[in-house]
Amino acid sequence: MIYVEPVEFPGIDQVLDNVDYYKNKLINDSVICFRNANLTEKEQFSFAKKLGELIGWHLINDESKYIENHERKSEIKSGPDDIIVEWHVEHTYYVNPIVASTWNMYNFKTDNENGKTYFVDTNVVFEMLTDDEKQFILECRITEPDFLKEAQLKHGFASSTLNFAEDYPIVTGHWLTNKPIIRLTLLPKPHMVRLVSYKGQAPTEDNLSYFERVVRKIEDIIWNNEDIRIVHKWQQGDLVIPDMFKLAHAVTGGFRPEDREFRGIWGYKDKIGAV
Numbered sequence: 001m002i003y004v005e006p007v008e009f010p011g012i013d014q015v016l017d018n019v020d021y022y023k024n025k026l027i028n029d030s031v032i033c034f035r036n037a038n039l040t041e042k043e044q045f046s047f048a049k050k051l052g053e054l055i056g057w058h059l060i061n062d063e064s065k066y067i068e069n070h071e072r073k074s075e076i077k078s079g080p081d082d083i084i085v086e087w088h089v090e091h092t093y094y095v096n097p098i099v100a101s102t103w104n105m106y107n108f109k110t111d112n113e114n115g116k117t118y119f120v121d122t123n124v125v126f127e128m129l130t131d132d133e134k135q136f137i138l139e140c141r142i143t144e145p146d147f148l149k150e151a152q153l154k155h156g157f158a159s160s161t162l163n164f165a166e167d168y169p170i171v172t173g174h175w176l177t178n179k180p181i182i183r184l185t186l187l188p189k190p191h192m193v194r195l196v197s198y199k200g201q202a203p204t205e206d207n208l209s210y211f212e213r214v215v216r217k218i219e220d221i222i223w224n225n226e227d228i229r230i231v232h233k234w235q236q237g238d239l240v241i242p243d244m245f246k247l248a249h250a251v252t253g254g255f256r257p258e259d260r261e262f263r264g265i266w267g268y269k270d271k272i273g274a275v
Contacts (some may be wrong), residue, residue, distance in 0.1 A: 004232040009239065012025075012047050019054040026055070026100075027176055030121050030243050031230055037239035039104055044239070048102045048265040049275070051241075056176065057100045057267030058274040060162070069107075069261035070092040070112065070115075070251060078253025080113040085251035087201075088223050090181060090244050090266075092183040093144045095163045099175045099245040100240035100267035107261040108236040114254035117240075118246045119230035120165045122182040126171065128221055133214050137182070141212060142193045143167045165205055175269055176247055181246045185221060222248050234260070 009015075015022055015034075026032055039047065049059050073084040090098045108115075126134065143166065170193070174181050185192045195211040198238045201210070221228075230247075232240060242249065244266070268274075 001226050002228070002230045003031050003176070004029075004031050004230060004240075006033040006235075006238070009034040009037040009162065012043065012050075016050055016054065019051070019067070019229075022051075023055050023176075026243055030247055031119055031232060032241040033232060034238045034239040034241075035235065037104070038237040039239060040105075044102060044263060046100050047264060048267065050101070051102075052267045055100070057269065058271045059265065059267050060096075060273045061275055064266045064268070064275070066263055066264050066266075069257040069266045071257040073223070073253070078254060080100045080116065083118070083250045083251045084253040087118075087186040087219075087248050088180060089183055089186060089248050091093055091115075092185060093164050093168065095165050096268050096272055097183075097245060097272045098266050099243070099269045101242060101244050102112075102265045102267075103240040103242070103262050104236075104264075105234050105236060105238040105240070105260075105262040107259070108234055110255040111261040112233040112253070115234055115260045116252045117232045117234070118250045118252070119232070119242060120228055120249070121223075122222075122246050122248055123174065123179045124228050125184050125218055125221050125248075126180045128215070128225075129214070133217070135216055136198075136210060138180070139199045140170045140195055140242075140260075141167045141197045142170050142184060143196050144193060145149055173196075182218060183245075184218070186222060186248055189221035 016216050022032060045059075045065070047130065048064075052058055070085060076084050078084050129137075168183070170184055171182055193215065195208055197203060197210075198207045
């Protein structure tokens with residue numbers, strides 16, 4: 001496993017004055033953790049907005065902000081190494097994709113072995129495929145199950161600024177480096193994504209069969225390959241900035257919702273409806 005190495009928070013101005021260093025750190029490490037940041041809500045919002053303007057993401061009205069304590073998973077009996085929030089890549093079907101986030105852990109009253117966040121860089125996963133597999137999925141366009149989009153609509157996550165794509169490429173260029181990134185829904189259920197076209201044509205039975213094998217391989221690497229797994233162990237006051245465009249991630253258990261709560265602010269690729 002690869003453990004996130006926190007850096008002591010030098011202050012908002014110091015980070016902004018040295019933005020090229022932190023931009024390169026985000027590109028190279030995929031996750032930045034500022035330890036003992038202890039930002040207020042107002043400070044976090046201002047910092048996320050200014051940093052995004054310099055690195056290349058945008059906040060979108062109130063849709064950028066959310067609170068997370070994983071209360072909906074609180075009935076799952078789990079330990080510190082049991083995954084309670086399954087592996088996923090954030091909302092891959094958004095026309096305006098999420099590319100970054102700031103996670104501000106303002107309430108953490110449990111052991112730091114609990115509630116760990118796991119990450120996997122999907123560019124690394126792509127490079128682990130064979131040349132034939134790479135070439136194949138570069139020509140694939142996929143769509144998501146309707147129930148995922150329906151759930152988004154039901155909970156008010158879709159709006160005039162967050163539209164859903166009918167289909168999209170399973171591999172796309174990274175928002176900063178243009179390296180190939182795998183983007184698909186990851187849940188422990190079969191056929192979570194559907195192949196819509198291959199080389200611009202309706203897929204054949206052979207295409208569908210091969211696609212299924214490659215997707216299962218991708219999922220197996222993400223779920224089970226601990227050598228490429230990035231691990232963050234939280235502390236009170238942490239401010240974590242992950243590259244949400246390329247990272248699959250999951251959360252482990254062992255905590256109560258009242259003992260672990262952070263404020264997240266999404267950063268989107270495009271400036272539509274930005275604040």
